[in-house]
Amino acid sequence: MTSPERLPVVPPVAPTTPRLVTSTAAIVEVTDLGKSFGGLMALDGVSTSFGVARITAVVGPNAAGKSTLIKTILGLVRPDRGRIIVNGHVVTQDWDYRRGIGYMPQAGHFPENLTGREVLSMLKHLRGSSAELDEELLDAFALRPELGKQVRTLSGGTRQKLNAVIAFLFRPALLILDEPTAGLDPVASGIIKDKILRCRESGTSVVLTSHIMSEIEELADSVVFLLEGRIQFDGPRLELQRLTGHQSLERAIAALMQGGAS
Amino acid sequence: MKSTGKILRYQLRDVIRGRWILVYTLVFLLMTDVLFRFGGSGERVVLSLMNVVLLLVPLVSIIFGTMYLYHAREFIVLLLAQPVDRTSLFLGLYGGMAIPLAGSYAVGVGLPFLWHAGGGGGGGSALGVLLLTGVLLTCAFTALAFLVAVLFEDRAKGFGAAVLVWLLAAVVYDGVILIVVTSLWRYPLERPLLVLTMLNPIDLGRVFLLLQFDIAALMGYTGAVFSRFFGSAVGKGLALTVLVAWSVVPLLVGLRRFRMKDF
Amino acid sequence: MNRAVIWSVWLGLVTPFTGGTAQEIVVQKGTSVATLSAALRRAHPGDHIVVRPGIYYEPTIVIDVPVTIEGDSGAVFDGRDAEDVLLVTADSVTIRGLTIRHVATSYIDDRAAIKFQEVTGCVAEYNRIEDAFFGIYLAKSTDCIIRHNVAIGRKTTKTKSGNAIHLWNSRDVLVEDNTVSGHRDGIYFEFVTGAMVRRNVSTDNLRYGLHFMFSHQCEYWDNVFARNGSGVAVMYTKGVTMVGNRFEDNWGSAAFGLLLKEINDSRVEDNIFRSNSVAIHAEGSNRLTVKGNEFIANGWAVKIMANSIDNEFTRNRFVGNAFDVATNSRSSSSRFSENYWSAYRGYDLDRDGYGDVPFRPVRLFALLVEQYPPAIILMRSAFVDMIDLAERVMPILTPETLVDEHPLMEWPQ
Known part of the structure; x- marks a missing residue:
């Protein structure tokens, strides 16, 4: 078993990046979250918070509980215990808090016989928001000519771009991005990463998962490291690198995993 | 449930554009048309269609219903991450499946009756009962499909369960009735049989349809008892209620599970 | 077909005999012979009685001399005042072309439009029978012909109606080309032997189109039995x-x-x-x-x-x-x-x-x-x-x- 004492769980601290000058307020607060699937502990007493206008990366090996954590925040998975507060709303049966969340699942699946435009307008209808939409990515990806085609004729990459567009479309206060660059070419990856950074500049909070450490190094202010449903590290990215004594995040994480596994 | 209509609108569009729903319509269209061409009166065509309808409609509804829900799973997750309540979503999805299926069936069977000018006497009311039965069976087995898909996370298991449910209702159940009849024939069986028939939507549809035709005269004393029951307002009301309940109950149980489910 | 041939031969023998020494008696309203009963009182065996058009209300007419009774079109006997309308007790009587209607239901006796009682050589042909309890009724009779009659019953209930053509304890009867409907049974035989029944149409009767018991060696050719209860x-x-x-x-x-x-x-x-x-x-x-x-x-x-x-x-x-x-x-x-x-x-x-x-x-x-x-x-x-x-x-x-x-x-x- 892991001993939580081996590495200190660091509470969120002051911004480490000089660009970030804003508050320590949290957009998501998670307290003692627990969830098991048929006896298998996916989350075991997870408490953390995601700062406003910060980019937090949730990392960990497969089946560490990353998806479960994200899905409980989205209300897709019901926790056995614990409490989640998003933007001041306690997540229970209430669903209206999701108005402030933009979600990008790992892969974009849409009704095959609808056109891209119809998918977008369906979501607009559901949101019912009259606010101005953020269609920047639509142009950046040069996606407009594809919108008239039915989804089943679109390539995997195009669907993934559409997937990204949807997440940013409604200018949410919180972005939850599950492997945002997976399946995208380097150009598109660059576009999306720039977009994430720009969003943070304008005050959007971002939670993302990724397997690509360089990407996290490039983007994340904070890192939450999960292993077997427990938090092994929670703090500024640079703090993690400093604590483990590794320059690269990749090695820092590896050290964390070995430490946790032994 | 305020988003139900919005979801329904787009799901309908998606399903109706699908190729298989067109095939489903064409199958009924061709079958009905051919039956007319091979010299059937309206009533005879209804009688011939009856067997196919009672087998095919539940099978297609439950198979397509389950597959559809499994197929839409990722998109459902995306929708659930939007400010939408689960009840709206579930009902929207159900409507998006049941309405095109029922409509496609009704068009496929109904149109040939129109252009063959009703095929002459008696077909009208029998056709009405056939259409109503088919539509209600579609609703019931789509509801069962949704229940199965919600209960079974694993697609292969869900698919197996769907076929099993169909097999139970369409075939095995009647085997059980036959065993009951042959082993308890010394007792008056009409009332228990009536109850047994009411409990299975396919049997209920079959018997109710049979009683619309002359063929009911072949059914002897048992037929007479059934005929009297289903001929009464109470009987008709009860039959209709049970058929509708076969849509409502599985749908509500499915909805309950859907609301509690982890995605 | 043998039996049909035998019948034709038999007919050929009978017809000249009945026609031979015929005296014709005319029944007409307003004449001295205003009723069939009156005509019969003066009739001799072999006479030919012609009934002129008109509706005749008579008590049961008993035909006890071998005569031929022939109705003009429109000669109607109404059974209002009768039990049986025509009761034949003499051999070799022919009844042709009459219309007989309204024979009341009885739960005691089998009232008929035309009843042949223990006779031989009788013929009932081209008659029309409407609304009768029993239509043509043969009891203990032999060598008779019933053909080209039409009997339309009143289609009430089985207990209130009798049979259109009813044969009891009779033999060697030809029943052909009759049209019967709306009775209890269209054609009913009990203890009949050697009958030939052909080309009849028996439809829409309340019980059976054809019903027989203990009636051996009978033949049924080319009949239509449809829509009977x-x-x-x-x-x-x-x-x-x-x-x-x-x-x-x-x-x-x-x-x-x-x-x-x-x-x-x-x-x-x-x-x-x-x-x-x-x-x-x-x-x-x-x-x-x-x-x-x-x-x-x-x-x-x-x-x-x-x-x-x-x-x-x-x-x-x-x-x-x-x-x-x-x-x-x-x-x-x-x-x-x-x-x-x-x-x-x-x-x-x-x-x-x-x-x-x-x-x-x-x-x-x-x-x-x-x-x-x-x-x-x-x-x-x-x-x-x-x-x-x-x-x-x-x-x-x-x-x-x-x-x-x-x-x-x-x-x-």
């Missing part, structure tokens, strides 16, 4: 010949095209059975020859109970029946051969016109329903179709002997 039922008789008749649209839970109860040594040939709930139901009937018949769109074409033995079904045509053959036992001594079955799915490799695979006309479901009637509720169930198919492939429950070894591939036109 219970079809045709014949019982306790041997030596029946039924050829070329049509049994149609006798549909209902207790209706039969032809119900055979204890009918022995008889022939049922070249008939057409169409749209009957049960075309032929045979119980306790033995040594029947059922040949060349067509069974089309019936509920059951042939229901043959196990107490019927040694029956022969050959070269019949079975098309579109819900059940071709049903029986209530595994053992059956009836033989089926060279029939045409629309349900037959076999093939004829050697091109001899007969299917190479035997046909089993008894569906397992038909057997189940015979033994457990409530099982009928499974009619048209997919399950039933499956067990039928299984049984057809590997028969274990249906009668082994009930097989058509040489099913016809095509029905010869």
Whole structure:
């Protein structure tokens, strides 16, 4: 078993990046979250918070509980215990808090016989928001000519771009991005990463998962490291690198995993 | 449930554009048309269609219903991450499946009756009962499909369960009735049989349809008892209620599970 | 056809005799002979009485001299004041061209429009009978002819109506070209022998189109029996010949095209059975020859109970029946051969016109329903179709002997 004492769980601290000058307020607060699937502990007493206008990366090996954590925040998975507060709303049966969340699942699946435009307008209808939409990515990806085609004729990459567009479309206060660059070419990856950074500049909070450490190094202010449903590290990215004594995040994480596994 | 209509609108569009729903319509269209061409009166065509309808409609509804829900799973997750309540979503999805299926069936069977000018006497009311039965069976087995898909996370298991449910209702159940009849024939069986028939939507549809035709005269004393029951307002009301309940109950149980489910 | 020939010869002998020394008496309103009863009082054997148009109300007219009574068109006898309208007690009476109507129902005696009581050589022809309890009634009479009559009953209830043509304890009677409807039974025979019944149309009667008991050696050719409440039922008789008749649209839970109860040594040939709930139901009937018949769109074409033995079904045509053959036992001594079955799915490799695979006309479901009637509720169930198919492939429950070894591939036109 892991001993939580081996590495200190660091509470969120002051911004480490000089660009970030804003508050320590949290957009998501998670307290003692627990969830098991048929006896298998996916989350075991997870408490953390995601700062406003910060980019937090949730990392960990497969089946560490990353998806479960994200899905409980989205209300897709019901926790056995614990409490989640998003933007001041306690997540229970209430669903209206999701108005402030933009979600990008790992892969974009849409009704095959609808056109891209119809998918977008369906979501607009559901949101019912009259606010101005953020269609920047639509142009950046040069996606407009594809919108008239039915989804089943679109390539995997195009669907993934559409997937990204949807997440940013409604200018949410919180972005939850599950492997945002997976399946995208380097150009598109660059576009999306720039977009994430720009969003943070304008005050959007971002939670993302990724397997690509360089990407996290490039983007994340904070890192939450999960292993077997427990938090092994929670703090500024640079703090993690400093604590483990590794320059690269990749090695820092590896050290964390070995430490946790032994 | 305020988003139900919005979801329904787009799901309908998606399903109706699908190729298989067109095939489903064409199958009924061709079958009905051919039956007319091979010299059937309206009533005879209804009688011939009856067997196919009672087998095919539940099978297609439950198979397509389950597959559809499994197929839409990722998109459902995306929708659930939007400010939408689960009840709206579930009902929207159900409507998006049941309405095109029922409509496609009704068009496929109904149109040939129109252009063959009703095929002459008696077909009208029998056709009405056939259409109503088919539509209600579609609703019931789509509801069962949704229940199965919600209960079974694993697609292969869900698919197996769907076929099993169909097999139970369409075939095995009647085997059980036959065993009951042959082993308890010394007792008056009409009332228990009536109850047994009411409990299975396919049997209920079959018997109710049979009683619309002359063929009911072949059914002897048992037929007479059934005929009297289903001929009464109470009987008709009860039959209709049970058929509708076969849509409502599985749908509500499915909805309950859907609301509690982890995605 | 022999019997028909004999009848023609007999007619040829009788006619000149009755016409020979005829004195003609005219019945006309407002004359001295204003009623048929009055005419009969002055009639001698062999006289010819002509009834002029008019509606005659008379008490029961007893015809006790051998005369011919012929009505002009419009000569109507109304039974308002009578019991039987015409009661014939003399031999060799001919009644022709009369219209007789309104014979009251009686629960005590069988009142008829024309009743022949213990006579021989009687003829009733070209009469029209409306709204009568019984129509033409023969008791203990022989060598009579009943032809070209029309009897339209009042179609009330079975207990309130009698039979259109009723024969009791009579023999050698020709009944032909009559049209009867709306009575209890269209044609009713009890203890009749040697009758020839042909080209009659008996429809829409409340009970049976044709009903006979203990009436041996009678023949029924080219009749139509349709839409009768219970079809045709014949019982306790041997030596029946039924050829070329049509049994149609006798549909209902207790209706039969032809119900055979204890009918022995008889022939049922070249008939057409169409749209009957049960075309032929045979119980306790033995040594029947059922040949060349067509069974089309019936509920059951042939229901043959196990107490019927040694029956022969050959070269019949079975098309579109819900059940071709049903029986209530595994053992059956009836033989089926060279029939045409629309349900037959076999093939004829050697091109001899007969299917190479035997046909089993008894569906397992038909057997189940015979033994457990409530099982009928499974009619048209997919399950039933499956067990039928299984049984057809590997028969274990249906009668082994009930097989058509040489099913016809095509029905010869």
